[in-house]
Amino acid sequence: SLTGRLGDVFTKLRGRGALSEKDVDEAMREVRRALLEADVALPVVKDFIDKVKARAVGVEVLKSITPGQQVIKIVHDELVEMLGGAVDTSISLHAAAPVAIMMVGLQGSGKTTSTAKIAKRFESRDKRRVLMASLDTRRPAAQEQLKILGEQTGVATLPIIAGQQPVQIARRAIEAARLGGYDIVMLDTAGRIHIDEALMQEVAEVRDVAQPHETLLVADSLTGQDAVNVAQQFKDRIGVTGIVLTRTDGDGRGGAALSMRAVTGVPIKLLGTGEKLDALEDFKADRVAGRILGMGDVVSLVEKAAETIDAEKAQKIAAKMKKGQFDLDDLAEQLAQMKRMGGMKGVLGMLPGVAKAQAQMANAHMDDGVLKRQTAIISSMTKAERRNPALLNASRKRRVAAGSGTEVQEINRLLKLHRQMADMMKMMARQKGGGLLGKLFG
Numbered sequence: 076s077l078t079g080r081l082g083d084v085f086t087k088l089r090g091r092g093a094l095s096e097k098d099v100d101e102a103m104r105e106v107r108r109a110l111l112e113a114d115v116a117l118p119v120v121k122d123f124i125d126k127v128k129a130r131a132v133g134v135e136v137l138k139s140i141t142p143g144q145q146v147i148k149i150v151h152d153e154l155v156e157m158l159g160g161a162v163d164t165s166i167s168l169h170a171a172a173p174v175a176i177m178m179v180g181l182q183g184s185g186k187t188t189s190t191a192k193i194a195k196r197f198e199s200r201d202k203r204r205v206l207m208a209s210l211d212t213r214r215p216a217a218q219e220q221l222k223i224l225g226e227q228t229g230v231a232t233l234p235i236i237a238g239q240q241p242v243q244i245a246r247r248a249i250e251a252a253r254l255g256g257y258d259i260v261m262l263d264t265a266g267r268i269h270i271d272e273a274l275m276q277e278v279a280e281v282r283d284v285a286q287p288h289e290t291l292l293v294a295d296s297l298t299g300q301d302a303v304n305v306a307q308q309f310k311d312r313i314g315v316t317g318i319v320l321t322r323t324d325g326d327g328r329g330g331a332a333l334s335m336r337a338v339t340g341v342p343i344k345l346l347g348t349g350e351k352l353d354a355l356e357d358f359k360a361d362r363v364a365g366r367i368l369g370m371g372d373v374v375s376l377v378e379k380a381a382e383t384i385d386a387e388k389a390q391k392i393a394a395k396m397k398k399g400q401f402d403l404d405d406l407a408e409q410l411a412q413m414k415r416m417g418g419m420k421g422v423l424g425m426l427p428g429v430a431k432a433q434a435q436m437a438n439a440h441m442d443d444g445v446l447k448r449q450t451a452i453i454s455s456m457t458k459a460e461r462r463n464p465a466l467l468n469a470s471r472k473r474r475v476a477a478g479s480g481t482e483v484q485e486i487n488r489l490l491k492l493h494r495q496m497a498d499m500m501k502m503m504a505r506q507k508g509g510g511l512l513g514k515l516f517g
């Protein structure tokens with residue numbers, strides 16, 4: 076990771092007074108390489124390096140931290156700033172109802188999926204009534220796709236009338252939203268494989284009719300530089316008030332976000348983090364900066380954990396972990412916490428250095444149903460078994476399976492997960508300065 080590489084560059088610097096231009100240059104070579112690997116556009120990288128250099132040269136190295144850490148902090152802060160800092164990136168609803176939100180972007184970028192995700196969140200979190208309409212008259216079954224997503228999420232969709240053109244559908248949607256007393260009307264426009272004049276013309280006409288309060292460009296983060304060009308063109312031609320960056324669950328590493336924001340100046344508002352309809356996150360500059368740096372997202376994990384972890388229980392678990400005792404009761408407690416934190420995958424994705432463990436967990440398919448069954452399994456065990464899982468021989472496993480309404484296979488999976496977690500926690504407890512555990516429990 077970049078953090079590690081910078082550490083190497085700067086070990087020899089430890090204890091010296093101020094960061095010289097030569098020191099900083101050396102570090103910037105690593106930063107440059109890391110950013111290019113993260114798919115950040117070259118001009119953005121250059122601009123970024125210049126800014127960091129200007130900030131870093133001559134800075135006194137604090138006694139309490141290493142020069143590497145100090146540069147990482149400067150790089151991190153500059154990244155956060157370039158990503159838009161701590162500005163409010165929520166979708167604005169300050170307009171007369173029905174507030175029109177127009178979704179634009181290339182075909183396959185995730186417009187329809189994101190429309191449903193955002194609508195679902197408005198309904199469940201913000202208690203707003205939403206009407207969704209598909210204006211995609213190009214792709215066969217595109218309108219049906221949105222209808223099905225509407226049924227899955229419980230969000231209303233505009234009835235489909237065959238043969239209508241996008242502008243007609245937009246008019247009908249706004250009228251239906253007004254008559255139906257909806258708060259928000261979301262217009263899911265058609266895309267193309269590439270930007271062309273016909274597409275821009277069509278979207279511009281819809282914009283003129285709908286006068287959207289927000290125009291959200293949906294862009295696939297895995298398409299890198301292409302996504303940036305697309306964003307710029309939509310911005311110039313249509314006007315864009317926010318960007319929804321999708322497929323951030325892939326291995327694009329956040330570089331697209333930096334380029335997009337730096338080149339277009341349009342705020343990134345939301346991140347698509349998966350195919351499921353709740354895989355949507357608010358864009359947070361510091362989180363993405365952490366991801367680009369490969370530091371993991373310690374800060375927000377700590378914040379999230381602080382909300383949900385019962386400090387006393389956590390301290391007990393931490394003490395046990397230090398002694399290498401992490402039993403099934405502790406696992407049950409962890410599972411309950413993970414559920415509160417929004418799923419195993421979500422939490423582990425933020426930990427530094429646990430990519431391998433994360434892959435294992437992902438393979439274990441830790442969805443809510445699994446979490447529930449695993450909790451049931453643990454509560455079907457005797458106290459002795461929970462303390463010492465080694466007691467669970469074949470006949471005991473059959474008893475626990477019968478008691479929890481599960482299968483022996485699932486119990487074996489749980490025991491494997493327990494072993495993996497115990498190992499991972501040992502590893503993390505060993506990390507310098509207590510690592511994440513030190514931060515969570517220290």
Ligand code: GDP
Pocket residue numbers: 180181182183184185186187188189266293320321322323324325346347348349350354
């Ligand atoms: P549209 O053509 O822009 O409307 O794109 P769709 O919404 O139909 O999405 C195209 C494909 O991308 C679908 O298979 C979606 O499930 C998938 N998709 C959308 N957003 C995400 C995301 O954030 N992560 C992942 N992994 N897949 C996504």
Ligand code: MG
Pocket residue numbers: 186187188211217
């Ligand atoms: Mg679509």
